[in-house]
Amino acid sequence: MGRISRLPDDLANQIAAGEVVERPASVVKELIENAIDAKATRIVVTAEYGGKKLIRVEDDGLGMDPDDARLCLERHATSKISRADDLGAIMTLGFRGEALPSIASVSHFRLRTRARGSESGTEIRVNAGIIESVVEAGGPEGTMIEVADVFYNLPARRKFLKSDAAEAAQLSRFVTQLALCYPEVGFTLTSSGRKIISVPPVTSLSDRLYQLYGDRQDLVQVDREFGGLRLHGFIAALAEQGPVRGPQHVFVNRRIVKDRTIAHAILDAYSVATNKERSPEVHLFLDMPPDQVDVNVHPTKAEVRFKEQSQVHQLVRHALGDALGKGPAPELTLRTSDVLPGHPMQPSIPGSLHGGSFPSRWDPPEQSWRPGANAVVAPSAPQAPEAPQAPYSTVRPMIALGQFRDTFIIAMDDEGLCIIDQHVAHERVLFERIMEKLTTESLESQRLLIPAVLELPPAERAALVGKAEALARFGFEVEEFGGDSIKVTAMPALLDPNQCDSALRALAEDLEGLDRGLRIEDALKQIAATTACHAAVKAHYPLTLEKIHHILEELRATAYSTVCPHGRPVMLRITRREIEKNFDRI
Ligand SMILES: Nc1ncnc2c1ncn2[C@@H]1O[C@H](COP(=O)(O)OP(=O)(O)OP(=O)(O)O)[C@@H](O)[C@H]1O
Numbered sequence: 001m002g003r004i005s006r007l008p009d010d011l012a013n014q015i016a017a018g019e020v021v022e023r024p025a026s027v028v029k030e031l032i033e034n035a036i037d038a039k040a041t042r043i044v045v046t047a048e049y050g051g052k053k054l055i056r057v058e059d060d061g062l063g064m065d066p067d068d069a070r071l072c073l074e075r076h077a078t079s080k081i082s083r084a085d086d087l088g089a090i091m092t093l094g095f096r097g098e099a100l101p102s103i104a105s106v107s108h109f110r111l112r113t114r115a116r117g118s119e120s121g122t123e124i125r126v127n128a129g130i131i132e133s134v135v136e137a138g139g140p141e142g143t144m145i146e147v148a149d150v151f152y153n154l155p156a157r158r159k160f161l162k163s164d165a166a167e168a169a170q171l172s173r174f175v176t177q178l179a180l181c182y183p184e185v186g187f188t189l190t191s192s193g194r195k196i197i198s199v200p201p202v203t204s205l206s207d208r209l210y211q212l213y214g215d216r217q218d219l220v221q222v223d224r225e226f227g228g229l230r231l232h233g234f235i236a237a238l239a240e241q242g243p244v245r246g247p248q249h250v251f252v253n254r255r256i257v258k259d260r261t262i263a264h265a266i267l268d269a270y271s272v273a274t275n276k277e278r279s280p281e282v283h284l285f286l287d288m289p290p291d292q293v294d295v296n297v298h299p300t301k302a303e304v305r306f307k308e309q310s311q312v313h314q315l316v317r318h319a320l321g322d323a324l325g326k327g328p329a330p331e332l333t334l335r336t337s338d339v340l341p342g343h344p345m346q347p348s349i350p351g352s353l354h355g356g357s358f359p360s361r362w363d364p365p366e367q368s369w370r371p372g373a374n375a376v377v378a379p380s381a382p383q384a385p386e387a388p389q390a391p392y393s394t395v396r397p398m399i400a401l402g403q404f405r406d407t408f409i410i411a412m413d414d415e416g417l418c419i420i421d422q423h424v425a426h427e428r429v430l431f432e433r434i435m436e437k438l439t440t441e442s443l444e445s446q447r448l449l450i451p452a453v454l455e456l457p458p459a460e461r462a463a464l465v466g467k468a469e470a471l472a473r474f475g476f477e478v479e480e481f482g483g484d485s486i487k488v489t490a491m492p493a494l495l496d497p498n499q500c501d502s503a504l505r506a507l508a509e510d511l512e513g514l515d516r517g518l519r520i521e522d523a524l525k526q527i528a529a530t531t532a533c534h535a536a537v538k539a540h541y542p543l544t545l546e547k548i549h550h551i552l553e554e555l556r557a558t559a560y561s562t563v564c565p566h567g568r569p570v571m572l573r574i575t576r577r578e579i580e581k582n583f584d585r586i
């Protein structure tokens with residue numbers, strides 16, 4: 001007798017269920033997706049014990065007539081595709097006809113549905129895949145599905161479920177994501193009696209974002225089209241001082257997707273502007289013709305395959321890069337209670353407003369106010385010459401007022417007062433200039449009259465000498481000098497020779513700390529950041545008004561001008577509104 005036999009249907013269904021349904025959250029995802037495909041405008045989700053005990057999803061969608069209600073529980077029964085060709089351009093979230101039979105085969109399952117416009121509905125009960133009853137039933141138009149004791153008949157799977165809290169968290173993550181993706185649909189999630197999400201239908205993504213996350217001025221909008229693809233959404237600004245980690249939501253053609261190409265492009269975009277390690281908050285929507293993406297490549301549809309992967313990478317990287325460059329400077333909020341009555345501000349603080357020019361009104365030259373024109377102006381100075389287009393500039397034209405404590409530049413623009421960290425601003429400017437120059441040539445070098453000899457720990461020494469070639473592009477010449485030492489014969493012209501020692505020690509430390517398999521561009525970026533940091537004006541350093549103007553002017557012509565290469569903010573702004581509010585003028 002042969003050794004092969006056909007598996008009984010119920011066992012085959014349970015195995016299939018193992019692929020489609022990983023945990024309670026995947027049941028919720030499948031049921032909500034069905035409701036969305038059925039054109040629901042409101043979806044109500046209830047979960048008990050993280051969904052392990054009970055999941056209920058109610059919708060006001062199209063519903064099903066009695067025949068469909070029976071059919072939907074059979075495997076490979078679907079209303080969404082009918083021919084092989086349909087697979088090439090899937091417009092619905094579901095397409096396999098597997099979710100409901102899979103879920104019903106591993107739970108106590110109840111379906112109640114009434115087709116729109118129909119007099120009565122149908123209720124079907126299923127236990128572990130076996131239909132127990134089918135009866136006519138009342139109830140509103142739409143569909144209600146209840147899934148109790150998921151995996152009760154598959155102890156091997158049930159054992160792997162996490163704590164109620166962890167399952168509940170995952171479940172609410174899915175509901176949040178689907179809610180973000182479908183603002184026109186209202187969602188409610190009640191978990192163990194607590195209302196977690198309750199968002200009525202709205203007309204735009206930004207309204208939905210507001211419902212879910214509150215006022216998020218710190219997010220930057222992205223919107224870019226390229227080659228038939230559109231990417232839009234909101235992402236964390238660079239200068240954000242809060243957590244460096246946040247939810248990363250990526251949707252392709254309105255599906256929740258985890259995609260390595262996109263994830264990589266996101267990190268790439270952030271790393272262009274800063275070395276700070278982060279996993280930034282993003283809510284990104286990529287839309288493309290359905291024949292450009294295969295959605296039928298993953299058992300829970302969590303992944304997709306792009307026809308033109310590199311095009312997707314480029315779009316995401318460029319769209320985010322541009323948007324980040326446009327991120328706003330963080331705004332300061334004033335608290336009047338900080339100013340104690342009877343303690344007037346000192347009229348003059350040593351070192352404050354050093355070299356300030358105190359212009360009394362905002363009066364920028366006409367031409368400089370145009371976007372792209374370089375419009376940092378000295379009051380009463382001749383008109384600023386037209387500078388080359390500054391496509392990134394996020395900094396408004398400013399009038400410098402002076403320097404505070406030899407560390408901060410104080411300036412005003414037409415809508416606010418700005419406090420600029422002189423070191424961080426100059427560092428950003430220099431970093432950008434260095435990176436620009438490196439794309440075509442090496443930096444200018446200066447030969448040291450007397451070569452410097454540095455003693456360094458072995459690992460750091462090896463890191464420096466190992467990157468001698470990269471360092472040479474910056475103008476550094478370093479070589480082994482026997483024993484614990486290295487010899488430096490030349491350094492970048494933009495560094496003060498007094499800085500040589502400290503700059504190289506910092507570089508040695510940075511390079512040693514970096515991953516050995518590091519890409520050369522990343523090493524260059526690290527060297528550029530450290531060089532810029534050492535070449536930039538320091539805090540507690542008096543600046544002339546000319547130098548202040550120069551830094552502000554350069555800053556406006558610089559990409560990503562609101563954040564330094566290490567991720568620190570360059571400037572803070574107090575808006576006119578904030579000032580007026582605090583003086584009770586509005
Ligand atoms: N909430 C609902 N409202 C109306 N019809 C539904 C609903 N849920 C399921 N159906 C019907 O039942 C069918 C089977 O659903 P099921 O989720 O098993 O498969 P699918 O959505 O077609 O594909 P997939 O397995 O990829 O999800 C659907 O094609 C749809 O016609």
Ligand SMILES: [Mg+2]
Pocket residue numbers: 030033034093094095099100
């Ligand atoms: Mg489905």
